[in-house]
Every structure is written in C-alpha cells, then in structure tokens.
Amino acid sequence: MLTVVARGCETVTAGYLLRAGAASGELTYRQKRLGGVPGMQTFWLTGAEWLAVLRIGLGLWWLESWRHKDRKGWFERGTGIAWAAGVAAKHRWTAVRSGFERVVAPRPRAMAYVVVYAELALGLGLVTGFLTPVALVGGLLLNLLYLVLMIHDWAEQGQNAMMALISLVALFAVSWQTWSLDGALGLFL
Numbered sequence: 001m002l003t004v005v006a007r008g009c010e011t012v013t014a015g016y017l018l019r020a021g022a023a024s025g026e027l028t029y030r031q032k033r034l035g036g037v038p039g040m041q042t043f044w045l046t047g048a049e050w051l052a053v054l055r056i057g058l059g060l061w062w063l064e065s066w067r068h069k070d071r072k073g074w075f076e077r078g079t080g081i082a083w084a085a086g087v088a089a090k091h092r093w094t095a096v097r098s099g100f101e102r103v104v105a106p107r108p109r110a111m112a113y114v115v116v117y118a119e120l121a122l123g124l125g126l127v128t129g130f131l132t133p134v135a136l137v138g139g140l141l142l143n144l145l146y147l148v149l150m151i152h153d154w155a156e157q158g159q160n161a162m163m164a165l166i167s168l169v170a171l172f173a174v175s176w177q178t179w180s181l182d183g184a185l186g187l188f189l
Helices: 029-033 047-067 071-077 079-089 094-104 108-128 132-149 154-172 181-185
Strands: 003-007 010-013 016-019
Touching: 047 108, 047 132, 047 154, 071 079, 071 108, 079 094, 079 108, 079 132, 094 108, 094 132, 108 132, 132 154
Parallel strands: none
Antiparallel strands: 003 010, 010 016
C-alpha cells in the first residue's frame, strides 16, 4: 500500500480515501458519496465537484458575455440585431436568411432583450445551479444558433463550439448534483 499524501486524520492511498483506524474494506463517507468508485477521486476535488467547477465556469462565461454587451446600444439603437441582420443577409444558407427575416427582423427590440437577458439568465442559473438542466439546454441551443449564424467567421467558432461542448458534458454528466440549489432542493435528481 503506497501512501501518497496525508491530510489530518485521512490518508489518500492508491486511489482510496481511508480513515485512520477504519476497518479494512470499509468505505468512508466520501467513498459512499462517490458510489465507491476510486477513479472518481482526486487529491483535491471529487468528480462531481469538478463537474460543478465546469458548470460554474460556464456560467461565469455567460455572465461575462452579458456584462461586456453595450446594453444601451442593443436596446436603444438596435446595434446587436442590426449587426446580426447584416451577417444573416450575407449568409450562404437560405434557411438562415429567411429564418432571420421571419423571426428576428420584424421584432428587433424584443429580440435584443431576449438575447441579452437570456445570457444573463443562463449565467445566473449555471453559477447558482438553479434549474441547471434547463439552463444547460438553453445555453446549448443559443450556442448552436450562434454557430449557425457565424458559420463563416472562424474567429467566433471556437468560443461557441467550446461552450456548446461544455454544456453537453455538464448536461450528460449531471453536473447539478453538487454545489447547486438544484441539489439542495432535490430537483432533477
């Protein structure tokens, strides 16, 4: 048995967390919480805690996206939707052009509010872990819309693709079980 590091009365040994004086083969609270899977433990955080870090990081990314928007320009002058209209007008896919003309162009002010406050809601939902699956699916859909709209601009693809990938991982790995209001309230378990 190889002892890697000792912390207080706990010792991390060969992938298992053992308490000093615990009977051989007995699972600790931490192992029971992880389902007894030694591969899900690290020296610092559990697998579920790392997923929570990923979820919170994605939420902070959405909050930063909301924070750096010129809201006065978006709401009063319509700069964001006007920019998107220019991109959609030059888009190579007719479905994107016609979809933008049917859905967004007739109501630019409302769409500006939808985009800006959707980013805020996604960020808050992911950081606090409230209605996390809804926020992850909404974020994934919003990123896919951004990807399709900006399909020809490679500078934008990296951020949207990475955020969509993180949303998928966090969604399928059930990242709302730890450090979240959903976990505390027993939602989506």
